[in-house]
Amino acid sequence: GAGVSQTPSNKVTEKGKYVELRCDPISGHTALYWYRQSLGQGPEFLIYFQGTGAADDSGLPNDRFFAVRPEGSVSTLKIQRTERGDSAMYLCASSLVGTGGELFFGEGSRLTVL
Amino acid sequence: GESVGLHLPTLSVQEGDNSIINCAYSNSASDYFIWYKQESGKGPQFIIDIRSNMDKRQGQRVTVLLNKTVKHLSLQIAATQPGDSAVYFCAETPGGKLIFGQGTELSVKP
16 A cells, blocks of 8 residues: 555453554555554654664563564564553554654554453 | 653634644754644644754745754644644654654634
8 A cells, every 4th residue: 555554443452461563664665663642642652663673662661562573564563461551542654764754654553451 | 851842732723824833842963853743543644844954944834943042843834724623743853763742732713
């Protein structure tokens, strides 16, 4: 597709379960970003990939959160032992050049942990 | 920690008027700034950007002003329309990642 695609658009899970969120960036974009957004707040940086490697993962809140991008395209954000506080919109963005370039966002995956 | 903040959380304007949304940033090392628009239930959408070697940039109905001396950004929207109603975020890029502010909700009254 032409834009950043995120699946699922909505995910409801129970506390303690494992969740995977997928991001398919714009073709040819080398940089990929994950953000988390709570209601009424700005997006909060989680992790940034340049190619296959994580260039900056300083925003991951704890070791329950992990992200991969094995082939430099699709990325998966993985959350273990989910907690109610993990409930948020998870946004993915991609960029052609990374630093100093426009980020194109997907529509997000809304995670609700019951 | 690093932060980008907005002076006004909400702004209500009459259709046809000009809107000005302000933003303060904290990181002097940031060299690239972006304004995003986010409608309810959607991802942020790029509006306009500016690099630190510029103090003004114009787009279609939008202008961004950058004052590096006081670390201040503003977004001006000319002839505001109902479709402009959304939350607007400024963002800065120190070291690759984009850091967002809290947002200003713009409401346009017909």
